[in-house]
Amino acid sequence: MPMPPGDLWSLAPEFWLAALGIGLLVLDLFVPEGRKRIVGWVAIAGLALGLLPIAGMLGGPARTVLLGAYAVDGFAVVFKLVIVAATILVILSALDSLSGRTGFEGELYALLTLSSLGLVMMAASADLIVLALSIEFVSLSSYVLAGYFKEDRKSAEAGIKYFLFGAGASAVMLYGFSIVYGLTGHTSLYAIALQVRDAPQPALVLALVMVLAGLGFKVSMVPFHQWTPDVYEGAPTSVAAYLSVASKAAGFAALVRVLVVAFAPSSVELVALVAGLAAVTMTVGNLIALPQTNIKRMLAYSSVAHAGFLLMGVAAFNAEFGTPGLVVYVIAYAFTNLGAFLVAVAVEGRLGTTELSGYAGLAQRSPALAAAMALFMLSLIGIPPTAGFFGKFYIFAGAIQAGLLWLAVAGVVNSVVALYYYANVIRLMYLVAPESPLPLAEPTALRLALGISALGTLAIGLFPQPFVALAGAAALLLRF
């Protein structure tokens, strides 16, 4: 079957990212040691250019290309924007924190760029094989990224742990895919959707659970979350930020597409299953986050908890507010959580610690940094007028509209628990005296990234209308 030329045009962002990644690798060969930041800046410029063709697809008609294997719809476009924007901010934060800690600085930027290509493809895959390939593509680069400081034992541990867990999860997921294929005879999600009603229940449930294991691993869903704290703690902080935002966003995009497109037409109790997982995930994440004393481990468990909130949006997919709620939440969470990690990068860079005790008196040592962190913490709690509040508002709305009032109540209880450990960071920064009164200066590139995150966090809270419109368009187009 010949491919229509329009198909290739709609893959322009992917081609651009691939070319950029390879170009960066080549460029790295010619940039002398000590000036590798140039590679990073080129990556940032390239990724920013890559946003243009993606944004150009907003509002376009929803369709699939490559013989139905790849979706070009509002849902994918929004997630692509989030992923690429997050990658830009992560590279900005890495520019200052990496130099001196690794001999392979240039390759890191290339790897981040290439892995964002994989994430972009994950968000758009409409076929189990393409999905499996893009997940593997992402995973392989992520393993390397997590273990990037190979002389650092914790980083090496993070890499190997991520690899072992990840390989296991992928294997289980692939097995699930093969069962789905066996039951329906198709790999295209839209074709599976037509067959899935007649598939035998027990086998389908087994397949669903296996698929959930694989994708749940990517998004840190309980009980597949155990890798999260160790990997976040050990990995370079910028990489942890990347895993917690870009990788999670893509994971949710894939999860929603697989569940909503392929499994929803079946008679499996999908809503109850996902709602239960959501409640368990947020509760476990929040409870274990409470006693953490390391900012990266705390943010890791908090990201598990937020996966629970996002799952609430997945569970409410039947409601008009459900999937848009998820999309709004992903955008809000991306800005906020990246911001929180960026502050962690800055503090680690100046003080050399990721322990929470290092944040004592930060408000006096660096008022801007502390104010930004306070904003991000308030957003993670869900206090208006921040992005986090609006995301939570929309997710709760979806749950209530879908008749899942109990889940919304569980979310409320969890928000209160979460308040305690987020407020603890604020308490340390503002209420506790600093160990030393020396001011901290944050580097320029990081300041830019922080400014963008803070601005985004406030803008979504104060002027949510464009984001609501975006999310609404994204959700409408998902199921054609």
Place this chain on the structure above:
Amino acid sequence: MESYLLTITVFLPLAGGLLILLTPKGREETMRWVALATSGLAFLASLWLLGPFDLGAAGMQLQERYAWIPTIGVNYHLGIDGLSLPLFILTALLSVLSVVYSWKVDQRVKEYLFLFLLLETGMLGVFVALDFFLFYVFWEVTLVPMYFLIGIWGGPRREYAAIKFFLYTVVGTLAMLLGILLLYFNADPRTFGILELIEQQPLARAPMLAALAFWGFFLSFAIKVPMWPFHTWLPDAHVEAPTAGSVILAGVLLKMGTYGFVRISLPMFPETFKAYALVIAILALIGIVYGALVAMAQPDLKKLVAYSSVNHMGYVMLGVAAAAAAVGVPEKARAATIALNGAVFEMVAHGVITGALFLIVGVIYDYRAHVRGVDDFGGLGARLPLYTGVTSVAMLASLGLPGLMGFVAEFLIFVGAFGVFPELTAVAVTGILFSAAMFLWTIQRIFLGTPNPRWADLPDLDRREAISLAPLVAIIVFFGVYPRPLLDLINTAMTSLMVAIR
């Protein structure tokens, strides 16, 4: 100008706060003047409202309405009526007086003033927001600055008090959020507009959901009021907060809870509220008696005032519950209106009186004696005549002496509530007895008796303190003698409310 007057008033303090953030370090005096100017202007603007405001008309006036998130029907909608206008002016007044009182705060001035002005914007917004989304945003905006005010500038146990305040309030607000969403999804057409939802009564035919939503709102408002048994955050927060913070907490933040009951719970869920009115009246009664008794036993002056707030807010809730119990009973409508008038009058009266009382405690504790035990003093009356006079007026007003503001409020509440809950009201009147005993005993121990030589050279009120206390004392006396203008204003709004819920 008039069509933007509410917006201007609400956001003036925030504008001042942002200006202060931009002021370079070391120019503390400039920051203080900016704070005074903007909060003062906000107060003047709130008085200006009396011009275009039609005192005789019921219903929302000076409304402003713009689409904010049109896709889901959220509007930026402000408006003011006889219920919110007095509270709005009270908020602006207490804020500017607190700024005056805080002139001597010299620790982290920039942050202090910014948070204070942000808090003022949030409080002003709560009283004029007519869209649930907006209301919720303003409601929560008051939360964070107060957390910091207690946590940074508070007393020895400030961290505990601050997080306790934060946690309690957030539990309530999130429950309210679920209630708001339940209303929203059952409305047709869907809207977050408070007035539109009251008109629609979306949950009138779903008693189960109405009860859920009602208790969601109840939790939020009852924690804020605070009603017994949700009051435990209050003594901690009031005692640890800096003086200006206590003034705002007691004077305004508690009123947000009772305001919510009158503005939202009563008209939105009249039938549900009626069904649970007795329960709520009993809780209010427990608060009245318990608050007064515990206050009497307090050796700490600040804690004493804090518990007396539990007692007084109990009166307010008794009045509101009485009004709710009279829904659908035409022969009780008159009594209910009187009770409701009393409740709203008490909100204002308690704001003024308790605001003054916390300033009074601050005067003696912050910059003079640095102790505030009721038994630490004695015979101050001869030493500090001005201070003694002011304190006596405020305390006598608080115990309900006729001729002062508190009496009018409590009298109306009892008269009204007696027509609905005679037995409960009879018990509630004993609360007056206890608080009279408590305040008189306090006055006796602090100002009478043999002078304590330790305080031989304590100075009387200085100019800053006198300026911040004088307007409050004047209001207490004026509306105690001549309550009519304020009462007419409230009555217009409450009569139309009682007619609307019949």
